[in-house]
Structures are given as structure tokens and as C-alpha cells.
Amino acid sequence: MVFLPDKRNIKNKKNDLQDVELDMKEEIKKEFKDRISILAVAYHNLGVEQEFLKLYSEALASYKQARLFALKYLGVDDGIYKNLNEVYEKACKELGNQMERQREKNMRQQTTMENRRAVSAARAGRNISSHTS
Numbered sequence: 001m002v003f004l005p006d007k008r009n010i011k012n013k014k015n016d017l018q019d020v021e022l023d024m025k026e027e028i029k030k031e032f033k034d035r036i037s038i039l040a041v042a043y044h045n046l047g048v049e050q051e052f053l054k055l056y057s058e059a060l061a062s063y064k065q066a067r068l069f070a071l072k073y074l075g076v077d078d079g080i081y082k083n084l085n086e087v088y089e090k091a092c093k094e095l096g097n098q099m100e101r102q103r104e105k106n107m108r109q110q111t112t113m114e115n116r117r118a119v120s121a122a123r124a125g126r127n128i129s130s131h132t133s
Contacts (some may be wrong), residue, residue: 036069037070039069040066040069040074044066046062047059047062047063051095054102057099063084063087063091064088066084067088071085
């Protein structure tokens, strides 16, 4: 008596193997998506801390990086991308204004320092000339 392999059994094993492969691929995709989500949120959180420290240009760069990661790896329809994109657009407006105010303040401080130096130099010049006369 000769036992031949059951062709139905071989086909079922092939299908099972393909199912396992598909399941593994889906699991890898899900894990990758989770890690990208965590990375994007980490960049966002970095931006929040930089904003608190008044490092506005760095904060914008971090928000932008968070948005780009989410866009590239999660897609336009993903909720995380939508949220990070909204945060980035809002930050561009608000932090742009903050950066402009900071620049104006720095310019005023620089002008004040230059004026003080000029006054000090003028006083020092008068003191030197009054001592030499």
C-alpha cells in the first residue's frame, strides 16, 4: 500500500503559510506605525518645551519635523498628522509674532546699549580733557 500526499493538505499548508506571512507583515506595519507615531509626538513635545523656554525658531523646527514624520509615514488621512499639521500652522502664526516681538526688543536693547556707550565715551572724553587743562 502506497500513501501519496494529499494535494488538498499541501494547498491548505501553503494557504496557512501565506496567512502567517500576511499576519506578520501586518504586525510589522502596525509596529512601525506605532513607533513613527511616538517619534512624531516626541518631536511635538520637544517643540512645546522649546516654546516654553522662548526658543521660538527651534520650537518651529521641532513642530515642523513632527509634522513631516507624520505626513511621510502615517499619511494625510491619519489623525495624528492632522493634529500635528494644525499645531504647526497655528505655531507658525503665533511664534512668528513672538519672534518678531523678540527681534524688536533686542533691537531696542542694542540701541539703548549703544547710546549708553556713546554717553559714557563722551563723559570719559570730557573728564580726560578737564584733567589735562
